[in-house]
Amino acid sequence: MSLYFHLRAVPPPALRNSATWLERLFGDDSDTVQRRLDRHREEVLDKRYLDQELLYVGDPPHRAEDRPRAQVVLGGRxxxxxxxxxxxxxxxxxxxxxxxARFLTMTDFDDLWVFARDELLPRYGGVTAEPDTRGxxxxxxxxxxEFYTQTAACGDAVVKxxxx
Known part of the structure; x- marks a missing residue:
């Protein structure tokens, strides 16, 4: 079982609405993936990806203008x-x-952290581990x-x- 969550930038004309095509899209070897990571064409989150999502969910209910925050990690069709x-x-x-990308570049991480810290810290060693966990x-x-900014600059879609 893979513990990683992959996000990949894809030019819109190349995108297919086919699970088989999407499966092949993620079938590359580790060297190819690393080159894309270095160019911010792909992002890989470790097993903490569900916890990372806590930073972006906001205080429910989501307002229409807050929609991008709900799409950062787990959002999408x-x-x-x-x-x-x-x-x-x-x-x-x-x-x-x-x-x-616009939401992420305009958002202050400290504001996100304040909202999520009380839920995250007990999972990662408590208050004494806050500097490492926050880091x-x-x-x-x-x-x-960086991934979303580069993706937006290229006009690409994202597949997760x-x-x-």
């Missing part, structure tokens, strides 16, 4: 896998990716911001693959 036991792929259009989540936030 599902493309269901033929194997019903596998999770769907998630797709953000180029326009949605642009709105997410881990801040680094992932920076990487997501959940762990199976």
């Amino acid at each position: 599902p493309v269901f896998h033929p194997d019903r036991y596998k999770p769907p792929f998630l797709v953000l259009t180029a326009g949605q990716a642009h709105r997410v 881990i989540f801040a680094a992932a936030h920076r990487e997501l911001t 693959r959940l762990p199976t």
